[in-house]
Amino acid sequence: MDPKKFKCSSCGLTADYNHFGQTPLKTAKKNIVLLEKAYTMRNPFKSNDGEFLVVGAHCSICGDVVCVDPDCSLFYSKRFCLNCASNNINEFPLPIQKEILHNCKSR
């Protein structure tokens, strides 16, 4: 489990991730799957070895690596970086549109 470097293209956050894919971690409980290919690490805040933490994924439009911080990306059945989301804001349902606007402002 050699850690690899994850870096968010939006906020610059770096972290050592342990796994990339739709399953969270090799050691994680088997009945969990992710709905996107994501970067996960062993959850450093939990004592249990099997627990994971999703740190980020690729934007489904531009492919950039983004972290899961609401200032950097959002997930609505797919991952969107905040840039692509705001560029395509009208393609989202209303509650998400509101959220995109809000997050862009706070950035």
Add this chain to the structure above:
Amino acid sequence: MDSFNWERHRTTLNKIFFRDKDFIKEGTKEYDDFWLFFKKFQVYEARRKSKESHSASSSNLSSSLDIPMQYHPRYRINISIVTKDIDEKVHSHRHHKEKKKRKRKHQSYDDDFGCEDDELSSERISQFRSVILHYLDFCQKQDFVKLKKLKTEQANLPIAHYKDEIVKAIKENKVAIVAGDTGCGKSTQVPQYLIEAGFTHVACTQPRRIAAISLSKRVAYETLNQYGSEVAYQIRFEGTKTKATRILFLTEGLLLRQIQQDHTLKQYNVIILDEVHERHLQSDFLLGLLKILSSSSHRDDLRLVLMSATINLELFSEYFQGSPVIQVPGRLYPIQVQYLPIPVEEQTGKTSRLDPRPYVRILQRIDKKYPSSERGDLLVFLPGMQEITTVEGASQAYAEETGRWIILPLHSTLSIEEQDKVFDMAPEGVRKCILSTNIAETSVTVDGVRFVADSGRVKEMSYDAQYKMKKLQEFWISRASSEQRKGRAGRTGPGVCYRLYSEDDYDALADYSTPEIQRVPLDSLILQMKSMGISDVRSFSFIEPPPEGAMNDALRVLTEHGAIDSDENITALGEMLAQLPVDVAIGKMLIMGSLFDFIEPVMSVASVLSVQSPYTRSAYNNPEACTRRRPIESDHGDPITLLNLFDEWIQMKSDSRSSSRKWCKRRCLEEQRFYEMANVKRQFQDLLKDNALLAAIDDKDIPETSYKRRQRHADKKRLRELKNEERFQSRKRKVLKRTDGKYEIDNSDDDNDNADDHPSTSITSNVKDLEFKIRHDLDKLYKASSVRRNFTLRDIIMLKIILVSGLYPQLAFPDDCNNYSPDSDQIFHTKNKLFVVLHPNGYFSHHPQELEPTGREDNSLKKEGQSGHRGLLGHRHQLLTYVSLLETTKPYLVNTMRVPALQTLLLFAQSLDTNADCRRIVADGWIEINLVDPNAAQSIIASMLQLRNAWDQLLKLRLEATKNESHEGFTLVRKSKKLQHFLSKKLAEFLDSRLEYRLRRFTTLERQKLYVGPGVNDDDVVEGGFGISMTKAAPDAVKGGMKLADYLTYNCLQELEESSLSGDYLRQFWTCPVCQIKMPMTVGERLRHQAACGGSNAEETNQETAADSKTSTSIPQLQRSYHCDVCDEDFMFSAVEILKHKRTHKA
């Protein structure tokens, strides 16, 4: 989610969703958290649904992004639970239910399972599953926020901007200095930077053990534990270091020990010395050593990083000339300073107690000025514990009246649980007022402090070399520490610092505090230097050299103890002592204990004396606890009482039916101290074994039973789990709660024997218990404890003699006017320090009657009215040995033990002087022994000479044997066994002596005219003639008389009355009780003959050793070389010895 009653289906849901292999397990903390979340979520969902119906459904346009335009929160979650096995579960559950139902209908029971609506339908199941998903998503978000916060904090630390500069400086220079103030992040970040930059073995020293542990935890956390054991700590007894460790936080003392093992410290490629500005003794020494190492060619690759606060930087940069200095600004919020000098009428005089009023006024001032809605606690710096208690009382009253304050004391003698309270939170609208010693200046950091009140004073231990006395004295603090105290107010936001002194006072403060090297005894430091091969300790390049006088004092103490010789070269004993990380006195005890194979109890005593006292603060005013402790106390004094306590605790530990924790609590003892004692003892054991002073106990010969092995493995596993739990629990702060007018932690466990209910304390105490069991073999400890030892009185006396052999000359003489009643102070005198009293917490201050002199008045002598014959005649005079002298309000004797006067003085005095007939013996120039019968007096001196000779030889043999493991070593061991046997037997006789004598202490004036002076009474040097063995003798060039041994000068005392004729010129016929030789001899000659002749049992041994070691003091003068044909060996024998030797072959 309507009014459906989920709770009713918990059991079923548990079977479906919360099995062992599932993400959330039934019965865990997460499981409980989930149900809390579940309830909140239901409320939230209800609200959302009602809103949704208002706003109707949004547009139905399709999206080019291929996402559902009909909004639903579930699309926002990127986690899913694999449903296949859940479906199966649900199905089987349904099936099961149906069957039951049918059955029930048959039996026509009332259907208490409710109607169809209450069924756990598949729709309900999927509803429930979606809540689990929301919960998982919620947890992910929460933890990601933590991660982000951590990373942002790291990036925002002032030091982050200097990262590249620091790494570059360290890469390009052998020594670099990083200076930064509180909060700049140097201690946590620099080691991480270095690892990232490719360094692989980074050691970072800390002055305090706690800091080493907490930093390793913090850095491991910041590196997200991704490195596993790559961030570790190591302190005196424990550590988490593994082969994979890359960053090691360790104490300064430990690094010093490592240098002792390996001068070049090959195991590290970077050494960071943190907090060097604090100028501890060991850190100053490390600076010197590492300066030498880094400039030597042995370690060109080694990098040295000094980290300090920004004070006194010039000193360090001058010491390491040419090294780059990187200065990092601290991160403190602005702090407003207010000078509030204490009015004259409230100032504390030299003797009076501190007036608490100015401190209470600070509380009032804060209440007036700042609304209670604005949070922020107060930290008050007071000189010492006593002042804390005074202010605590006064401010407690104010706190109760207003209900706006929680008063919490903080000092090092509090129990760990009590100390931890300062980290808990005050409820809304209430502030904490922490009354602290200078422990909160650097060692303990409390968050949330907004106000600081500084008394400007500190109580510090200083050392008086003349009396070898520690003094707890009050001083003004330095400007540096005044600033440090102020800084504590600005860690989390802008703050206020109230100085209870004037600005002029502030300006008059010294720049920096006195470094430790200027104010502590240097014995151990110098011994360590000597053992490292630094022969010229005076010219060692310290950053600031210690005072010359202190060095000389230390060298003198070391010479007295035999650790260095008269040329200041380290002796074999000294080498051994340097290996033991304790005071010279305690180290000597250990070595002497091993001489007599009496090491077990001696190690225990040395351990109990090396850790803080186990008594809690309430130990002496809790009558119940006192009663419970009484049976364990020993009338011999504190060291033996402590030994008994320790043994008893081990017994509690090894009995699975009793709780040692409870046992301690009921006796007002701090259990932590006993764990420490066990650890220290274990360390002594290892050290003595390493140095061959303790036979390796054949652990390996006794195979571990498989049960025991399994048990041990299970214990280890459980320990790992508990430690993990502890790690995540310890971060939670509790809220303090008001009970009985005092604030306590919610679910506090004080005065409650079932304290194990408290989760966090129980985990911590369980961790300790398990660690203890894994580290120590309880069976073995138990077998070694006194319960199984079956001490006889003689054993105890032997133990005491060994303890005194280390503690001597720490002796106190009782004052003639003592009344030996517990209501008043009993006064004692040491050789140099008059009028010291028993420490109020010691055994004898509660039982002074044990020290009351016994004996009879001798009327015949009284009539003569001679001052020298004052006092009682008896054989049971006692003196007190003590472990330390401590001056606080008075000078106190700490940890005292009563010892037989005559025997102690004769065996251990550095100098013994006699008159002509030996009835007067003066020990170390301050205590006089007056014996009645001259013959008895001479014979006890003769046995003393034999004993001390034998003791010296045994020590030499043993120390030699530790160096020789080969065949030669074996013969040495055999010899020393014989010697040991002789010595034990002789010693027992000696200790049993019932000689009657009087004892008195000289006045200073009397001490000045003790001796006859050089050239008097010294013409008795018999150069031979009689053909009998005698020890060497030479005139004493200072006192007069004759020096019969290093420590014995015969006939050098001024006679008090002219009446008795100096007996030494009279040769009288005398028969040696040992060899039966009869000859006219003077008293001096008799003594010398007896010293050489030895006891009948010792004869063989004495001859062997005398022949072997040419330097031995017992080589008789009248020996000549003699070749024995039978054993084909050359000997140095006297005429008598030759005869005797021949006789052995006949038999």
